[in-house]
Amino acid sequence: MPLPKAELHLHIEGSLEPELAFALAARNGVPLPYASTEELRHAYSFRDLQSFLDLYYALTAVLRTEDDFHDLADAYLRRAAAQGVRHAEIFFDPQAHTSRGVPIGTVIEGLGRALDQAEHRHGVTTRLILSFLRDQSAESALATFESARPHLHRVHGVGLDSAEVGHPPAKFREVYRLAAEAGLHRVAHAGEEGPPAYITEALDELGVERVDHGLRCLEDPALVDRLAREQVPLTVCPLSNVRLRCVDTLADHPLRRMIDAGLLVTVNSDDPAYFGGYADDNFAAVREALGLDDETLRTLAANSFTASFLDEETKAARLAEVAAYTFAD
Numbered sequence: 001m002p003l004p005k006a007e008l009h010l011h012i013e014g015s016l017e018p019e020l021a022f023a024l025a026a027r028n029g030v031p032l033p034y035a036s037t038e039e040l041r042h043a044y045s046f047r048d049l050q051s052f053l054d055l056y057y058a059l060t061a062v063l064r065t066e067d068d069f070h071d072l073a074d075a076y077l078r079r080a081a082a083q084g085v086r087h088a089e090i091f092f093d094p095q096a097h098t099s100r101g102v103p104i105g106t107v108i109e110g111l112g113r114a115l116d117q118a119e120h121r122h123g124v125t126t127r128l129i130l131s132f133l134r135d136q137s138a139e140s141a142l143a144t145f146e147s148a149r150p151h152l153h154r155v156h157g158v159g160l161d162s163a164e165v166g167h168p169p170a171k172f173r174e175v176y177r178l179a180a181e182a183g184l185h186r187v188a189h190a191g192e193e194g195p196p197a198y199i200t201e202a203l204d205e206l207g208v209e210r211v212d213h214g215l216r217c218l219e220d221p222a223l224v225d226r227l228a229r230e231q232v233p234l235t236v237c238p239l240s241n242v243r244l245r246c247v248d249t250l251a252d253h254p255l256r257r258m259i260d261a262g263l264l265v266t267v268n269s270d271d272p273a274y275f276g277g278y279a280d281d282n283f284a285a286v287r288e289a290l291g292l293d294d295e296t297l298r299t300l301a302a303n304s305f306t307a308s309f310l311d312e313e314t315k316a317a318r319l320a321e322v323a324a325y326t327f328a329d
């Protein structure tokens with residue numbers, strides 16, 4: 001049995017495996033510019049975040065109906081459960097779908113139906129985080145939020161993703177203010193490709209409770225001190241960082257330095273269908289590449305529940321499971 005963990009940084013569209021992409025393309029009569037799943041997998045070689053996002057958005061074309069979104073989320077939850085994930089906080093990008101004419105209700109209700117069944121079917125509790133595309137306008141984010149209002153009972157938080165450089169967090173101050181007013185949690189991608197100043201801005205201007213990625217905080221010792229002091233969770237995604245060339249190799253990954261600096265780091269998969277692994281694959285990869293011992297892995301798993309938006313009672317129960325876990329030799 002894998003180490004129990006929470007996954008806090010997962011884009012549901014990034015869990016679209018080539019086999020499901022082809023099945024949905026056939027179901028919906030959507031042409032794909034690839035002859036086979038092997039040919040599609042060959043396209044998974046990225047120079048940077050943008051080259052990945054181009055393919056990620058192109059493949060969303062196969063997602064059209066409520067059932068498609070349901071099937072996508074159910075497939076992710078099944079795989080996650082097999083990797084020890086007991087709780088998943090799942091990003092979705094409504095603008096990637098509404099821009100293609102798919103109503104936001106189709107997206108949220110389809111995902112929501114899979115999430116409703118997740119605890120019973122897969123033993124995984126869930127939260128849904130609506131993410132704004134930062135390379136689109138502040139007005140588009142506001143319109144997206146307004147159109148989501150009838151479905152907000154299914155949404156626990158808001159996030160910010162897509163191309164980071166040139167799109168500082170402060171651009172989204174107003175929509176984050178409205179989200180806070182609606183009682184939603186707030187997180188944002190910052191410091192993946194963007195500068196450490198974006199991390200500070202996300203904290204101070206958007207009021208985020210967690211920072212997604214946050215790697216580049218290491219360039220600013222005063223910021224590291226602050227993140228450590230305030231125990232701001234950072235949702236680190238090791239395999240993603242290598243595939244998107246934020247770090248050269250896994251052996252160069254700063255995860256251990258981040259732990260040693262007293263940061264509340266968690267390990268996550270980001271876009272597992274594209275980056276070569278789900279949650280436990282990321283744990284195994286850093287254990288191997290960085291020589292992490294069992295107690296460090298246990299700390300990372302405990303951090304994932306501590307940093308989650310679970311209620312305190314469930315959080316305590318999951319932390320007890322982590323503490324009682326016996327590692328196989």
Ligand code: HPA
Pocket residue numbers: 011014049056161162163189192240270271
């Ligand atoms: O890793 C990512 N970074 C930014 N935006 C994203 N959207 C999906 N994955 C990512």
Ligand SMILES: [Zn+2]
Pocket residue numbers: 009011161189212270
């Ligand atoms: Zn991400």
